Amino acid sequence: xxxxxxxxxxxxxxxxxxxxxxxxxxxxxxxxxxxxxxxxxxxxxxxxxxxxxxxxxxxxxxxxxxxxxxxxxxxxxxxxxxxxxxxxxxxxxxxxxxxxxxxxxxxxxxxxxxxxxxxxxxxxxxxxxxxxxxxxxxxxxxxxxxxxxxxxxxxxxxxxxxxxxxxxxxxxxxxxxxxxxxxxxxxxxxxxxxxxxxxxxxxxxxxxxxxxxxxxxxxxxxxxxxxxxxxxxxxxxxxxxxxxxxxxxxxxxxxxxxxxxxxxxxxxxxxxxxxxxxxxxxxxxxxxxxxxxxxxxxxxxxxxxxxxxxxxxxxxxxxxxxxxxxxxxxxxxxxxxxxxxxxxxxxxxxxxxxxxxxxxxxxxxxxxxxxxxxxxxxxx
Amino acid sequence: xxxxxxxxxxxxxxxxxxxxxxxxxxxxxxxxxxxxxxxxxxxxxxxxxxxxxxxxxxxxxxxxxxxxxxxxxxxxxxxxxxxxxxxxxxxxxxxxxxxxxxxxxxxxxxxxxxxxxxxxxxxxxxxxxxxxxxxxxxxxxxxxxxxxxxxxxxxxxxxxxxxxxxxxxxxxxxx
Ligand SMILES: [Zn+2]
Numbered sequence: 001x002x003x004x005x006x007x008x009x010x011x012x013x014x015x016x017x018x019x020x021x022x023x024x025x026x027x028x029x030x031x032x033x034x035x036x037x038x039x040x041x042x043x044x045x046x047x048x049x050x051x052x053x054x055x056x057x058x059x060x061x062x063x064x065x066x067x068x069x070x071x072x073x074x075x076x077x078x079x080x081x082x083x084x085x086x087x088x089x090x091x092x093x094x095x096x097x098x099x100x101x102x103x104x105x106x107x108x109x110x111x112x113x114x115x116x117x118x119x120x121x122x123x124x125x126x127x128x129x130x131x132x133x134x135x136x137x138x139x140x141x142x143x144x145x146x147x148x149x150x151x152x153x154x155x156x157x158x159x160x161x162x163x164x165x166x167x168x169x170x171x172x173x174x175x176x177x178x179x180x181x182x183x184x185x186x187x188x189x190x191x192x193x194x195x196x197x198x199x200x201x202x203x204x205x206x207x208x209x210x211x212x213x214x215x216x217x218x219x220x221x222x223x224x225x226x227x228x229x230x231x232x233x234x235x236x237x238x239x240x241x242x243x244x245x246x247x248x249x250x251x252x253x254x255x256x257x258x259x260x261x262x263x264x265x266x267x268x269x270x271x272x273x274x275x276x277x278x279x280x281x282x283x284x285x286x287x288x289x290x291x292x293x294x295x296x297x298x299x300x301x302x303x304x305x306x307x308x309x310x311x312x313x314x315x316x317x318x319x320x321x322x323x324x325x326x327x328x329x330x331x332x333x334x335x336x337x338x339x340x341x342x343x344x345x346x347x348x349x350x351x352x353x354x355x356x357x358x359x360x361x362x363x364x365x366x367x368x369x370x371x372x373x374x375x376x377x378x379x380x
Numbered sequence: 381x382x383x384x385x386x387x388x389x390x391x392x393x394x395x396x397x398x399x400x401x402x403x404x405x406x407x408x409x410x411x412x413x414x415x416x417x418x419x420x421x422x423x424x425x426x427x428x429x430x431x432x433x434x435x436x437x438x439x440x441x442x443x444x445x446x447x448x449x450x451x452x453x454x455x456x457x458x459x460x461x462x463x464x465x466x467x468x469x470x471x472x473x474x475x476x477x478x479x480x481x482x483x484x485x486x487x488x489x490x491x492x493x494x495x496x497x498x499x500x501x502x503x504x505x506x507x508x509x510x511x512x513x514x515x516x517x518x519x520x521x522x523x524x525x526x527x528x529x530x531x532x533x534x535x536x537x538x539x540x541x542x543x544x545x546x547x548x549x550x551x552x553x554x555x
Contacts, residue, residue, distance in 0.1 A: 133487075134512065244454075
């Protein structure tokens, strides 16, 4: 039995702005939950599956259910970092296919920017890493970057190309946090934070919330939005702390991607849009390789010459991603929202001329949890 | 001599009531300050205690599985390869090479500010385990090379904790 095409996204929403000091993280979840349900045309009373992850609420679906007055039959606060919400898609589709719930609501909210940029975290201590002043999480990604450079000759210019492509997409997105033009030289001129990563290799710090409503494919066809089907999904992880990652140039995206492609029964060439979790520029290079869009080690040259920028051969992170659109602590839900809007044809100036199948890839921790989902306009 | 009794860091951190000798900054006096960087939480009688105690004696210890011979780090009570509970402690030679490194230019925790820029490395020890630690012994950390040889040293930071640090081996001494 497969969950392929059994569930569909029927409502999405995100907060209007990436700086909302007047809203608590839970307020953001609530307001986007309302909008996503309104968009779907589903009453709150029908929500019987609740999904959330948070750095603010230790038992996040409990807080969410209490705030919204929702009594679920299925509840899942799986927190595996920024990829959690892509993981929730997979878990929700499985629960819906198994008849454990009918309408799943996935929510996220973070006031990270209003909290003055403090990285809010409930992370436990790592006695084998913390004493050495490794900046969490930047230094972990920097270690992976350095190794990739040494092993494959990846350059700072190639990393900068990722940031520049994201900015070019963001300039087509009126809501993006950063919209002023950016050059490779600008990125290279930005200060080193944890070498070889510079300030402009790093994602933004913003506020923001989002919500996604998922239901059965049958129900989805009776609702007002064009359904976006979950045709493939997979998740995995190799490690928690970076010092335990077996090979810093290869992530568990290799495993999650294989599972997702196998389930969906599509090829890389069928994918019109990739939404890749770009907490740092190296992420995009690693995920393009591990998901099979280029060979291992060739991610640097692959992202060069504008290949992933507007007008390039492969559309990546069309809203500007975590590097230029928004990054409120965890990015997963916003990757899903953009993919759905592109698949529905609602992406405005940045709308792709053809977008039938999209891949959403979430990352969590320090290149740790990896979750891939393949979304499509058709249920097969 | 003046001692200041001091504070704590956040949740999951130990309370630190230690003094740390920082050297005579003013004529005729010795300044005492605290070691306020993160320290491992209470290790009590757990398996990791053997590791921390060995460091205090200038030894880097790791485990080897009696059943499948896998080298294991960090310390565990079952082998992550075969799940055997029969694990033996070994002492590492202290020789290794840089698997990767990063130079940190910005302190999020103010306790590290005075060290900037400092180098955090992942070191592959000859015995087949990977360890994080600071790399010392170079004025130009950005010129370090992945694959470069390092050797272990021991840095006592408090009476309770000594950490491994890795010194770059001079090329002339590498053969
Ligand atoms: Zn074993």
